[in-house]
Amino acid sequence: MKKIVILTGAGISAESGLGTFRDEGGLWSQHRIEDVATPEGFARDPALVQGFYNARRVQAAGARFNAAHAALARLQRDWSGDVVIVTQNVDGLHEAAGTRDVIHMHGELAGALCAACGHRWAAPAQMAPAEPCPACAVPAGRPDVVWFGEMPYHRDAILDHLSEADLFAAIGTSGNVYPAAGFVEEARRSGALTVELNLEPSAVVSSFEETRFGPASEVVPLWVAELLDRAS
Numbered sequence: 001m002k003k004i005v006i007l008t009g010a011g012i013s014a015e016s017g018l019g020t021f022r023d024e025g026g027l028w029s030q031h032r033i034e035d036v037a038t039p040e041g042f043a044r045d046p047a048l049v050q051g052f053y054n055a056r057r058v059q060a061a062g063a064r065f066n067a068a069h070a071a072l073a074r075l076q077r078d079w080s081g082d083v084v085i086v087t088q089n090v091d092g093l094h095e096a097a098g099t100r101d102v103i104h105m106h107g108e109l110a111g112a113l114c115a116a117c118g119h120r121w122a123a124p125a126q127m128a129p130a131e132p133c134p135a136c137a138v139p140a141g142r143p144d145v146v147w148f149g150e151m152p153y154h155r156d157a158i159l160d161h162l163s164e165a166d167l168f169a170a171i172g173t174s175g176n177v178y179p180a181a182g183f184v185e186e187a188r189r190s191g192a193l194t195v196e197l198n199l200e201p202s203a204v205v206s207s208f209e210e211t212r213f214g215p216a217s218e219v220v221p222l223w224v225a226e227l228l229d230r231a232s
Contacts, residue, residue: 001193001231002081005165006072007183009088011172011199012216016063018091037147046142047129053143054126057109060091061125068171068220069097075224076100080231084161086154088173088180090145103161105152105180111144120144152179165192169223172216175202184208197223 010018035041036052076083076099085094086103092110094102107113112123112131119135123143131141146152162168168187175181184194184207196208197219205211212219 001166003161003164004075004079004081004083004167004169004227005086005161005187005192006083007086007088007168007170007173007180008072008094009171009173009180011174012068012087012220013063013066013089013091013093014172014199015066015068015215015217016091016093018060018063018089018093033148038149039147040149042142042147049142050127050129050131053109053145056090057123057125060093060109063091063093065093065097066217068216069093069099071221071224072171073098075227078228081166084165086158086161086183088177103154103158105146105154105158107143107145107153109143109145112141113144114138114140115142116140155179158183159186162186162192163190165190167195168192169195169197170202170208171197171220173198173202175204195223 031052036049042049072085072094084103085099086105087094088106090104090106090109092108110123112121112127114133114136116138117133117136119133121134127141130139132139133141162183165187168184170184173180181204184204187194188207194208195210196202196205197212199215200213212223
């Protein structure tokens with residue numbers, strides 16, 4: 001077994017204090033997804049959307065990586081083959097833990113994107129409703145995140161990695177959001193062993209050959225230790 005491809009979702013960062021769509025009492029529970037995570041919502045009320053992502057940016061900046069992030073960084077460091085981390089998360093906790101070359105398929109809170117010219121730059125802590133683009137000066141700056149109804153980033157590269165995977169693992173994902181929910185089938189078609197590590201079964205749990213359930217900070221380090229022990 002040479003190449004490992006791992007998909008991570010909101011569940012891996014939940015223990016770091018970053019809430020998921022379905023958490024009660026968090027940032028997401030205060031807004032409708034249609035209002036703050038769609039291009040249409042941004043067009044209707046850019047102040048609301050920028051304020052929401054400003055709050056998420058502050059929250060993410062104060063979060064610390066947990067044992068699950070650290071375990072994946074260890075796996076990438078110590079595994080003899082390739083370990084590719086693809087994440088649906090827009091936080092930077094994988095990088096903070098030491099993981100390299102993370103593929104952010106839904107963008108990053110730390111980035112800004114010009115809706116007019118496509119220029120990208122580091123987002124300020126607080127983006128204004130009419131944030132000016134440093135390249136074209138049009139007040140069309142927005143968070144560089146993928147909203148519902150938009151195409152995820154790096155799709156071709158991810159599919160290439162899945163086609164080469166010997167092992168595919170999904171960690172902390174709901175299995176409700178495509179195309180990520182279909183990655184397990186892509187990996188299986190290429191002959192990869194598939195494993196789900198989650199707090200509870202995902203919507204696509206039946207597609208995985210192996211499953212482990214429990215908090216990510218517990219199940220992921222144990223799984224990584226077993227992989228490395230078997231390979232030594």
